[in-house]
Amino acid sequence: MVTQAGSNAELTDLLIVGGGVNGAAIARDAAGRGLSVQLVEQHDLAQHTSSASTKLIHGGLRYLEYYEFRLVREALIEREKLLGIAPHIIWPLEFVLPHEKHLRPAWMIRAGLFLYDHLAKRKALPASRAISFAAHPAGGVLQPSYKRGFTYADCWVEDSRLVVLNAMDAAERGAQINTRCKLLSARPEGGLWLARTEAGPIAARAMVNAAGPWVAEVLSRKLGRNTENNVRMIKGSHIVTKRLYEGEEAFILQNPDGRIVFVIPYERNFSLIGTTDVPFDADPDKVEISPEETAYLCAAVSRYFRKPVTPADVVWSYAGVRPLYDDNATEAKAVTRDYVLDLTHDEATPPLLSVFGGKITTSRKLAEHALEKLLPAMGRPVGSSWTGDAVLPGGDFTDFNKYLTEFQGRFPSLPLDLARRLVRAYGTRAERFAGTNMGEDLGGGVSEAELAYLARHEWVRSAEDVLWRRSRLGLHVPEGTAARIDDYLGQAVLSG
Numbered sequence: 168m169v170t171q172a173g174s175n176a177e178l179t180d181l182l183i184v185g186g187g188v189n190g191a192a193i194a195r196d197a198a199g200r201g202l203s204v205q206l207v208e209q210h211d212l213a214q215h216t217s218s219a220s221t222k223l224i225h226g227g228l229r230y231l232e233y234y235e236f237r238l239v240r241e242a243l244i245e246r247e248k249l250l251g252i253a254p255h256i257i258w259p260l261e262f263v264l265p266h267e268k269h270l271r272p273a274w275m276i277r278a279g280l281f282l283y284d285h286l287a288k289r290k291a292l293p294a295s296r297a298i299s300f301a302a303h304p305a306g307g308v309l310q311p312s313y314k315r316g317f318t319y320a321d322c323w324v325e326d327s328r329l330v331v332l333n334a335m336d337a338a339e340r341g342a343q344i345n346t347r348c349k350l351l352s353a354r355p356e357g358g359l360w361l362a363r364t365e366a367g368p369i370a371a372r373a374m375v376n377a378a379g380p381w382v383a384e385v386l387s388r389k390l391g392r393n394t395e396n397n398v399r400m401i402k403g404s405h406i407v408t409k410r411l412y413e414g415e416e417a418f419i420l421q422n423p424d425g426r427i428v429f430v431i432p433y434e435r436n437f438s439l440i441g442t443t444d445v446p447f448d449a450d451p452d453k454v455e456i457s458p459e460e461t462a463y464l465c466a467a468v469s470r471y472f473r474k475p476v477t478p479a480d481v482v483w484s485y486a487g488v489r490p491l492y493d494d495n496a497t498e499a500k501a502v503t504r505d506y507v508l509d510l511t512h513d514e515a516t517p518p519l520l521s522v523f524g525g526k527i528t529t530s531r532k533l534a535e536h537a538l539e540k541l542l543p544a545m546g547r548p549v550g551s552s553w554t555g556d557a558v559l560p561g562g563d564f565t566d567f568n569k570y571l572t573e574f575q576g577r578f579p580s581l582p583l584d585l586a587r588r589l590v591r592a593y594g595t596r597a598e599r600f601a602g603t604n605m606g607e608d609l610g611g612g613v614s615e616a617e618l619a620y621l622a623r624h625e626w627v628r629s630a631e632d633v634l635w636r637r638s639r640l641g642l643h644v645p646e647g648t649a650a651r652i653d654d655y656l657g658q659a660v661l662s663g
């Protein structure tokens with residue numbers, strides 16, 4: 168039943184607010200369990216925190232210091248699960264940890280790495296080990312005073328692509344994904360949520376608030392609910408420099424303030440350095456790195472590397488806001504990285520689930536837990552978990568290099584670099600548009616065929632969506648490419 172006020176509203180089982188990793192993962196899981204789903208995202212998919220991460224699928228070695236064993240174990244299990252379902256956008260990465268005995272004694276690091284190796288089963292990823300820099304290529308990057316260290320493995324993820332693949336899979340299972348569509352307000356009526364959105368009214372049997380940094384604002388301003396202030400907003404920034412060293416390994420550097428900073432090979436020709444932890448209370452839509460954060464990150468690397476890094480080396484930077492659950496920790500770095508799912512449901516209120524905190528790494532599991540809470544409240548059977556074994560779009564291969572060779576065999580006219588980029592981004596879905604006639608190259612190998620695919624299947628509307636979220640080609644393409652892409656997309660929209 169839809170009441171008079173909502174009589175023209177489309178009726179759906181689940182309305183999800185937020186097209187970041189958590190909203191998209193919940194949409195995928197719910198659609199696969201047979202619910203009708205509408206997701207509304209005010210901007211582009213992954214436009215906020217979910218494209219501003221360090222891009223690691225990791226257990227979070229440092230969280231062990233805060234006794235976050237539940238979170239670390241869940242995240243370690245997720246590494247291999249996610250690697251299995253999205254082998255195109257997720258791959259293993261070796262981390263080198265130089266030993267600094269005055270910062271953390273060797274026994275403490277060994278104990279942490281032992282837990283890291285054993286809290287969850289590993290099949291694909293190697294165990295940690297102690298190394299001497301005399302016999303490891305990382306020794307050539309570090310100052311000669313560093314003699315010993317450790318290595319361990321975690322995974323890299325193309326964060327914003329993980330969001331899009333979840334949304335695509337949800338859509339292919341029947342979900343409706345509405346981008347550039349803000350939730351304006353919602354209220355309970357007649358056992359339903361009646362929502363006003365920029366795409367029109369929606370009536371929903373249950374609602375999920377996965378608005379990330381806006382989670383409290385959605386509760387108070389859009390739903391008119393009293394909220395305790397249970398979000399801690401913590402800004403984190405990254406800088407990007409020209410590639411600092413040849414090797415494929417990443418570094419995890421201990422800072423005297425107790426924090427750690429990563430240096431990671433990025434986009435072939437670059438190095439990614441981050442992150443910071445800065446309390447934040449401004450508009451999450453307007454977040455940017457400060458000169459102090461840039462100086463802090465440069466100093467962290469210069470303390471360890473032979474060749475110092477200065478702010479003049481920075482070619483790009485980005486910043487995001489972590490919407491963390493407020494556990495009353497005194498310091499920003501100590502606030503829990505675990506998530507909390509808050510379900511409200513009573514006679515007057517249809518089920519409403521709000522997501523606080525969470526990681527890219529734990530998004531799939533978070534979605535499972537969300538549905539285990541929501542479905543009983545909706546009077547539906549929970550059914551079985553399914554997302555851990557079902558590959559995400561394009562991920563239906565096991566060995567990246569083997570599949571790349573097959574792909575090249577099928578499309579021999581594509582240059583190797585382009586073939587590799589397409590397979591990394593789209594996996595087997597690249598076969599849907601790769602070929603001899605891919606239309607005009609609008610810059611840096613971005614063809615009309617690829618853009619048409621992105622517009623049709625990945626909700627792309629602008630050059631910024633293409634160059635900074637569906638990819639980071641913005642770092643590579645020649646000047647003028649963005650304008651040509653915008654022109655092409657504008658014409659594609661006009662011609663329907």
Ligand SMILES: Cc1cc2nc3c(=O)[nH]c(=O)nc-3n(C[C@H](O)[C@H](O)[C@H](O)COP(=O)(O)OP(=O)(O)OC[C@H]3O[C@@H](n4cnc5c(N)ncnc54)[C@H](O)[C@@H]3O)c2cc1C
Pocket residue numbers: 184185186187188189190207208209210211212213214215216217218219220221222223224225348349350351377378379380381385389401402403404442443487488489490522524525526527528529
């Ligand atoms: C610096 C930094 C580094 C990180 N590194 C890692 C890492 O290496 N590994 C890891 O696992 N995690 C990492 N994280 C954490 C991870 O990025 C976040 O936990 C995750 O992206 C949060 O996703 P989300 O979906 O909750 O929020 P978001 O991605 O912010 O999505 C929420 C969405 O809701 C939308 N929205 C808000 N209000 C409305 C409305 N009224 N109507 C419609 N839509 C609305 C917003 O536009 C936004 O897109 C990092 C985070 C930061 C900031």
